[in-house]
Amino acid sequence: MMTSAEATPLLQVRGIEKRYGARIGCTGVDFDLYPGEVMGIVGESGSGKSTLLNCLAGHLAPDAGQVVFDTRADGPVDTVAMSEPERRMLGRTDWAFVHQHARDGLRMSVSAGGNIGERLMAVGARHYGDIREQAVDWLGRVEISETRVDDRPSAFSGGMQQRLQIARNLVTGPRLVFMDEPTGGLDVSVQARLLDLLRGLVREMGLSALIVTHDLAVVRLLADRLMVMKDGHVVETGLTDQVLDDPQHGYTQLLVSSVLQV
Amino acid sequence: MIELHDVSKTFTLHNQGGAVIRVLDKAALRVEPGECVALTGASGAGKSTLMRLIYGNYLAASGQVLVGGTDVAHAEPREILALRREVLGYVSQFLRVVPRVPTDEVVAEPLLTLGVDRDVAMARATDLLARLNIPQRLWGLSPTTFSGGEQQRVNIARGFVHDYPALLLDEPTASLDATNRETVLALIDEAKARGAAILGIFHDVDARNRVCDREIDVSRFTPGMAA
Numbered sequence: 032m033m034t035s036a037e038a039t040p041l042l043q044v045r046g047i048e049k050r051y052g053a054r055i056g057c058t059g060v061d062f063d064l065y066p067g068e069v070m071g072i073v074g075e076s077g078s079g080k081s082t083l084l085n086c087l088a089g090h091l092a093p094d095a096g097q098v099v100f101d102t103r104a105d106g107p108v109d110t111v112a113m114s115e116p117e118r119r120m121l122g123r124t125d126w127a128f129v130h131q132h133a134r135d136g137l138r139m140s141v142s143a144g145g146n147i148g149e150r151l152m153a154v155g156a157r158h159y160g161d162i163r164e165q166a167v168d169w170l171g172r173v174e175i176s177e178t179r180v181d182d183r184p185s186a187f188s189g190g191m192q193q194r195l196q197i198a199r200n201l202v203t204g205p206r207l208v209f210m211d212e213p214t215g216g217l218d219v220s221v222q223a224r225l226l227d228l229l230r231g232l233v234r235e236m237g238l239s240a241l242i243v244t245h246d247l248a249v250v251r252l253l254a255d256r257l258m259v260m261k262d263g264h265v266v267e268t269g270l271t272d273q274v275l276d277d278p279q280h281g282y283t284q285l286l287v288s289s290v291l292q293v
Numbered sequence: 294m295i296e297l298h299d300v301s302k303t304f305t306l307h308n309q310g311g312a313v314i315r316v317l318d319k320a321a322l323r324v325e326p327g328e329c330v331a332l333t334g335a336s337g338a339g340k341s342t343l344m345r346l347i348y349g350n351y352l353a354a355s356g357q358v359l360v361g362g363t364d365v366a367h368a369e370p371r372e373i374l375a376l377r378r379e380v381l382g383y384v385s386q387f388l389r390v391v392p393r394v395p396t397d398e399v400v401a402e403p404l405l406t407l408g409v410d411r412d413v414a415m416a417r418a419t420d421l422l423a424r425l426n427i428p429q430r431l432w433g434l435s436p437t438t439f440s441g442g443e444q445q446r447v448n449i450a451r452g453f454v455h456d457y458p459a460l461l462l463d464e465p466t467a468s469l470d471a472t473n474r475e476t477v478l479a480l481i482d483e484a485k486a487r488g489a490a491i492l493g494i495f496h497d498v499d500a501r502n503r504v505c506d507r508e509i510d511v512s513r514f515t516p517g518m519a520a
Contacts, residue, residue: 281307
């Protein structure tokens with residue numbers, strides 16, 4: 032019986048390594064991410080998961096390895112070897128990055144509508160009416176009232192800022208979203224709303240995503256696959272519920288058994 | 294449709310002195326399309342473990358776990374995900390959902406993921422919810438606050454919303470009243486009639502006798518428990 036699993040990877044990561052002097056940030060990271068797949072990267076603080084995400088997203092230059100992205104125009108291209116302007120263009124079009132702290136991903140002195148519109152203008156949108164219309168549409172999709180379109184994000188709650196950051200990132204229709212602890216620092220009820228929103232958007236837009244988090248409940252609900260990191264190394268990978276229900280590596284077993292049941 | 298060859302399962306507890314627990318050994322079974330097979334055996338014999346090995350949330354130590362030709366024991370995550378989307382359904386005893394998502398969406402989700410038209414998916418979902426006597430006023434609410442029996446029925450609706458060629462049922466009639474139990478047994482009969490291969494755990498003996506064509510005693514795969 033044939034299933035629909037056949038496809039070419041959107042992202043092929045090979046041998047990524049980043050060192051800070053003698054200390055290992057991350058090393059020997061290999062994986063393929065397919066269109067529509069959501070992969071969680073978990074591990075405790077200092078495990079190298081954020082370093083890895085920043086290497087993959089082009090925010091840090093890895094010391095070794097390739098990050099091959101299947102671009103719309105030219106097919107698979109190694110983004111590590113790309114020129115800086117090319118990589119920046121990718122960061123504004125096919126890629127998006129959701130920071131843990133919304134203020135790192137937003138312009139706090141610009142209105143909510145402006146924050147969304149700015150990313151559209153960066154890819155060439157010029158018509159004010161269209162930009163405003165799309166900004167309002169996206170505010171609605173992330174459940175922010177249209178009446179707040181001219182307010183600055185500094186007047187928003189943490190959860191609203193995070194939703195605005197997501198709107199700003201997704202308005203250009205990216206194919207790959209990097210998320211660094213997207214629900215970190217938010218109240219549990221606000222987290223649930225954000226998770227629900229992210230899941231809906233991932234499905235509707237057919238997004239692929241890499242989500243770094245230390246929250247296993249978040250990956251259980253959002254991620255198809257998991258990668259577990261410890262001391263800069265990948266210690267286990269697999270289907271999310273398999274890794275959580277039947278962890279094979281001692282460290283993963285410790286991680287899973289340390290979660291408080293509610 | 295579902296075929297296990299020489300499957301064994303061990304758990305290695307790395308943080309408890311590396312203790313190795315053998316839970317299943319040389320498990321073999323076969324479920325044909327249109328057939329419902331019951332797993333029996335005492336509590337702890339490994340019935341749920343066997344179901345999880347087939348669904349892929351437990352990793353087999355050795356052997357082959359074939360579902361519609363895909364070897365779950367060796368397949369890539371994305372192959373198992375595709376199998377779960379299209380071929381293999383699972384009604385577990387626990388409903389695990391994103392908080393805040395309304396019940397009708399929870400039930401329709403497997404169809405929406407398959408790309409079924411939204412109106413069609415929602416119609417099919419509400420149809421099943423109505424059949425399972427979930428009051429319409431609850432459809433727009435998240436099932437997280439529902440009673441155990443209601444959650445169980447939402448779970449069943451979700452498991453039957455797509456016509457999976459293979460289905461795993463873990464105690465589908467537990468905590469159901471007589472009327473809803475009849476509905477679930479009817480759903481199982483309908484699934485069999487359209488050719489689904491079903492493997493289930495039924496503590497409800499009468500239900501088991503009504504819908505199951507055969508029984509497999511899991512105790513014969515339990516190390517140290519074989520008669």
